[in-house]
Amino acid sequence: MNVTVMLRSVFRRLLKTNPVAGQRSMSQSSLAGKVAIVTASTDGIGLATAEALGKRGAHVVISSRRQANVDKAVALLQSRSVQVTGTTCNVGIGEDREKLVKMTLDKCGAIDILVSNAAVNPFFGNIMDSTEDVWDKILSVNVKSAFLLTKLVVPHMEKRGGGNVVFVSSVAGYQPMHALGPYSVSKTALLGLTRALAPELAHSNIRVNCVAPGIIKTRLSAALWQNEAIMDEFKKQLSIKRIGEPKEIGGVIAFLCSEEASYITGETITVTGGMSSRL
Numbered sequence: 401m402n403v404t405v406m407l408r409s410v411f412r413r414l415l416k417t418n419p420v421a422g423q424r425s426m427s428q429s430s431l432a433g434k435v436a437i438v439t440a441s442t443d444g445i446g447l448a449t450a451e452a453l454g455k456r457g458a459h460v461v462i463s464s465r466r467q468a469n470v471d472k473a474v475a476l477l478q479s480r481s482v483q484v485t486g487t488t489c490n491v492g493i494g495e496d497r498e499k500l501v502k503m504t505l506d507k508c509g510a511i512d513i514l515v516s517n518a519a520v521n522p523f524f525g526n527i528m529d530s531t532e533d534v535w536d537k538i539l540s541v542n543v544k545s546a547f548l549l550t551k552l553v554v555p556h557m558e559k560r561g562g563g564n565v566v567f568v569s570s571v572a573g574y575q576p577m578h579a580l581g582p583y584s585v586s587k588t589a590l591l592g593l594t595r596a597l598a599p600e601l602a603h604s605n606i607r608v609n610c611v612a613p614g615i616i617k618t619r620l621s622a623a624l625w626q627n628e629a630i631m632d633e634f635k636k637q638l639s640i641k642r643i644g645e646p647k648e649i650g651g652v653i654a655f656l657c658s659e660e661a662s663y664i665t666g667e668t669i670t671v672t673g674g675m676s677s678r679l
């Protein structure tokens with residue numbers, strides 16, 4: 401029997417014994433033992449990301465501004481067999497960010513993953529009508545807090561010998577969306593932040609990546625997907641003629657945090673159903 405024939409017969413025997421065993425153990429345990437902080441994670445993309453990381457074995461620390469939302473999301477994730485801890489955290493407030501990190505260390509003992517997902521958009525209209533207050537708010541929550549939270553968690557990732565940071569940007573970061581000028585600019589800044597941090601943190605075995613979603617069915621984007629005329633216009637730009645689901649972003653983020661992505665850093669993955677999205 402030559403080597404190829406031998407390997408083929410061994411492989412066939414393995415498949416007969418348990419055709420899905422290999423797949424199952426990889427998807428369910430690739431993040432076993434890891435501790436993941438996901439911000440703004442009581443709804444939408446953040447919640448789906450927490451579930452995706454939790455399903456792969458991570459202990460997830462979820463948070464958002466309202467205790468009632470935290471309690472509801474913790475109960476939901478627990479009902480889906482995810483190991484989860486929850487707390488309130490408005491990412492725009494320094495003491496809240498510190499409290500989130502301290503609570504994670506106290507309850508879970510370590511930090512391996514940070515998904516910085518929070519964003520606000522308090523302004524719709526012509527960019528020339530936006531005020532200093534609007535810019536302060538958007539840049540503080542969408543950009544500055546992403547960096548400052550990263551700065552807080554990096555020393556703890558270093559103690560673990562490495563880690564992963566993922567920022568949630570947007571397709572609007574590549575092509576500013578109509579009436580969403582300041583928000584779009586803040587999302588472009590995250591593409592730059594990813595590139596700026598990746599080489600510096602590679603020395604500590606920390607990978608820094610970013611995901612840029614297209615239109616995903618969440619509360620934030622309801623004004624778009626609930627309006628048929630707007631959606632018809634958007635669909636012209638899509639190859640896959642439907643709106644995305646939060647779990648389609650969560651899965652990509654979980655991949656970026658896994659060993660399967662061990663040679664990816666400084667990268668932004670667009671998840672847009674084929675919408676044109678390059679600078």
Ligand SMILES: NC(=O)c1ccc[n+]([C@@H]2O[C@H](COP(=O)([O-])OP(=O)(O)OC[C@H]3O[C@@H](n4cnc5c(N)ncnc54)[C@H](OP(=O)(O)O)[C@@H]3O)[C@@H](O)[C@H]2O)c1
Nearest residue numbers: 440442443444445464465466490491519570616618620621
């Ligand atoms: N949906 C889309 O089509 C789309 C497209 C591209 C990019 N994105 C990006 O994806 C991310 C998540 O958006 P989403 O659509 O999933 O939103 P979403 O469904 O509206 O959920 C927003 C979550 O953020 C929390 N939150 C809001 N402000 C916060 C703050 N200052 N600090 C902490 N938590 C806060 C909310 O809970 P509380 O109210 O309890 O705080 C909630 O859990 C954002 O960065 C967004 O820009 C979304």
